[in-house]
Amino acid sequence: MTTLLKGAGQIALLCVFSLVMNKLVDFFHLKIPGSILGIFIIFTLLQTKIIRLEWVELGAKWLLAELLLFFIPSAVGIIKYKSVLVNDGVYVTMVIVFSTAIVMACTGLVAKKIAERKEQKPS
Template sequence: MATWVKGILQVAFFVVYSWSVNALTTLSGLNIPGSIVGILLLFALLQTKIIKLEWIDLGAKWLIAEMLLFFIPSAVGVVQYEDLMRDNGVKLLLVVAVSILVVMAATGLMAERLSGRKKAASR
């Protein structure tokens, strides 16, 4: 099968999977976003080898590579709130910047902690 066909089918899988998990969480009344449930379920399916990584890797790589496109509507939506941005723009940018730094620091610390455990376990 051609690579581009595999990629399209894998992206289609993610679209259907996302829609299905969102529908299930809505119908079940869970107070957890469908995206979180979907990520956890996909992780479990990959770990148990029910879904093989090669079945979804091409589509996942494409979606990650094009992730910026999915944020453009959010950025365009901000333009609609010109008054809010004029009055609180600096505060909002400060909150976003601090949030990014906190996430980066937490991710780095967690990565160091986990890599330290792997090194200790392999000794």
């Protein structure tokens, strides 16, 4: 039960952080999404050890595990634009396939670099 409460608290913390970043972007009229700014700031805070990984790890793992559920509304929303799919479906499909391939390749390269760094570090 404590793991459940800890995870829920971490998810709440991440959600509040996301809302604050969105308000900050709106307030300063920045041309970067609040979510991207939030990821950058969380990354910086984790790297500088201002916040510890244990404070957000459980909640972040759960959110990543359930990430697919967050895309279901957008996938269902596409149905409203049937004419776009009929007229430009091939182009949309090509963009999806190529962008997915690029993301997969970049993720693989980054993961490879991280693994190489971990192998080089003495334990």
